[in-house]
Amino acid sequence: MLNNIKLATKDTLIYSLGNISTKIIGLILLPIYTKELTVAEYGVLGTVEITIQVLIAIFSFSLQRALSRWYWDKRYRDKQKSIFFTTLVFIAIGILLMLVLLIPFSGSFSQSLLDSGKYTYLFQLLLVSAAFQILSRLILIVVRLQRKALLFSISNIFKLVITLGLTIYFVVGLQRGVEGIIEAQIIGFISLILFNIKFILKNISPVFERIILKEMLLFSYPLAISGVGGVLLTVTDKYAVRFVGGMEDMGLYNLGFKVGNVLKLLFINSVFNAIGPMRYKMMDQPNNKRFYSKLMTYTSFGFVILLLGLSLFSKEAIRVLASNKEYWGAYQIVPILVFAQLFELLRRNANFGLIVEKKTKIISMVMIFVMVLNIGLNIGFIYFFGPIGAAIALLISQAIYFGLIYTYSQRHYFIPYEIRKVFIMILLSAVIVGISYLFLNSMDIIPRIIIKLLLIAIFPVLLYFFKFYDPVEIDRLKGAWNKWRKPKKWRENLKNIKIK
Numbered sequence: 001m002l003n004n005i006k007l008a009t010k011d012t013l014i015y016s017l018g019n020i021s022t023k024i025i026g027l028i029l030l031p032i033y034t035k036e037l038t039v040a041e042y043g044v045l046g047t048v049e050i051t052i053q054v055l056i057a058i059f060s061f062s063l064q065r066a067l068s069r070w071y072w073d074k075r076y077r078d079k080q081k082s083i084f085f086t087t088l089v090f091i092a093i094g095i096l097l098m099l100v101l102l103i104p105f106s107g108s109f110s111q112s113l114l115d116s117g118k119y120t121y122l123f124q125l126l127l128v129s130a131a132f133q134i135l136s137r138l139i140l141i142v143v144r145l146q147r148k149a150l151l152f153s154i155s156n157i158f159k160l161v162i163t164l165g166l167t168i169y170f171v172v173g174l175q176r177g178v179e180g181i182i183e184a185q186i187i188g189f190i191s192l193i194l195f196n197i198k199f200i201l202k203n204i205s206p207v208f209e210r211i212i213l214k215e216m217l218l219f220s221y222p223l224a225i226s227g228v229g230g231v232l233l234t235v236t237d238k239y240a241v242r243f244v245g246g247m248e249d250m251g252l253y254n255l256g257f258k259v260g261n262v263l264k265l266l267f268i269n270s271v272f273n274a275i276g277p278m279r280y281k282m283m284d285q286p287n288n289k290r291f292y293s294k295l296m297t298y299t300s301f302g303f304v305i306l307l308l309g310l311s312l313f314s315k316e317a318i319r320v321l322a323s324n325k326e327y328w329g330a331y332q333i334v335p336i337l338v339f340a341q342l343f344e345l346l347r348r349n350a351n352f353g354l355i356v357e358k359k360t361k362i363i364s365m366v367m368i369f370v371m372v373l374n375i376g377l378n379i380g381f382i383y384f385f386g387p388i389g390a391a392i393a394l395l396i397s398q399a400i401y402f403g404l405i406y407t408y409s410q411r412h413y414f415i416p417y418e419i420r421k422v423f424i425m426i427l428l429s430a431v432i433v434g435i436s437y438l439f440l441n442s443m444d445i446i447p448r449i450i451i452k453l454l455l456i457a458i459f460p461v462l463l464y465f466f467k468f469y470d471p472v473e474i475d476r477l478k479g480a481w482n483k484w485r486k487p488k489k490w491r492e493n494l495k496n497i498k499i500k
Helices: 002-036 039-059 063-071 077-114 117-145 149-173 177-195 197-202 210-245 247-260 262-281 288-312 314-321 325-332 334-350 352-356 360-385 387-412 419-440 445-465 471-484 487-495
Strands: none
Touching (some): 002 149, 002 247, 002 314, 039 077, 039 117, 039 177, 063 117, 063 262, 077 117, 117 177, 117 197, 149 177, 149 262, 210 247, 210 360, 210 387, 247 262, 247 314, 247 325, 247 387, 262 334, 288 334, 288 445, 314 325, 314 334, 325 334, 334 352, 334 387, 334 419, 352 387, 360 387, 419 445
């Protein structure tokens, strides 16, 4: 099991290279956006981005998850190339259907979503961007399934460099505003597809697997429902803020969300990119449940450390990124959103049992319930608390979502998760963040930063007194300390880390 954990960690680090570049470029662009766009225009951008995510969820049919499930199924390993081809063809047909159905109504959708018919071209760009993102995600799924982490990261970095350069040129040089941002993104995704054209051709076989596709669709349609619901769960808050509070509240919330979303992109997505194929390949191996259990514990631990860093320094981060003081209040939203992501990470760990047992209908039913609950919470909380209310509604919904998925998954495929340890981490981190917001944010910057760093440093120590660590884990930590404490040996240690 330890070797698998090490392998997952190594792949996570490689995947994070691509995701880190994504976030670095996003952070570079944030000061440009907050300078070149008004708060209301930034709200328009946020509305466009979440609408793209909804379209991707609907018209991808969740077949990428079915592809992951079937790709390493021992019955079909000799048909991996034809399964990829079949999925690609079906997804392409779905994309064409989306464009044919929605482009004629661009003006109406522009008026409904963005309060103006002048954004008709922007809505058309939105549709094209969604189409190329669906294709890109499917290609990268196969890259991940083959554990080509380095190709995954290089592809993303290549796309992002092109997107960054064009975005700055379109927004700053040509003053094209939100339209220029989406145009640059479209060109970036096209470049990613072209960059991987050799990989695509090498991994497809022009055989349409009609029977297998039928099985995959029967498996994926409940996941498609839950996938759409999952996206709606994460965007309902934004839509609610936009329609209840207006575009300016949407702009403020969008900034807080983008900063808070750093951890989802850098950590959660990287982790599940790495462990996704590994979890499926281990379905029939002995002692696999202990591996799944430790994955939840270790991924939660890593995330909480980063959660503390971002939550405690959200005020400082927002002020650095946004020169416009109208944006500064967004820092209060960040910690709430990050805790919501923690429950999302736990849920994505816990739902694996239902996927193994093909109980995808349960996932979709729970998703529908949580989505309806989230809509009600958003309407009520935003009315009373503004954008912060939307973040609170998302946190409550994600916590309930995890609780229900965990309960049903354990009934059908029991895994001995270390749930006590997980809740100790949640409670301790919540106390530390609460102390920071109640007592530290009003202090002068130097003592404030020092105390916040100390709070993060003592978190792992506090866990020791709650008997968080197993004896073998304590021994491993001591070994890691002895190995890495001397900087002179870092070069030698790094050479021993093999990258495939």
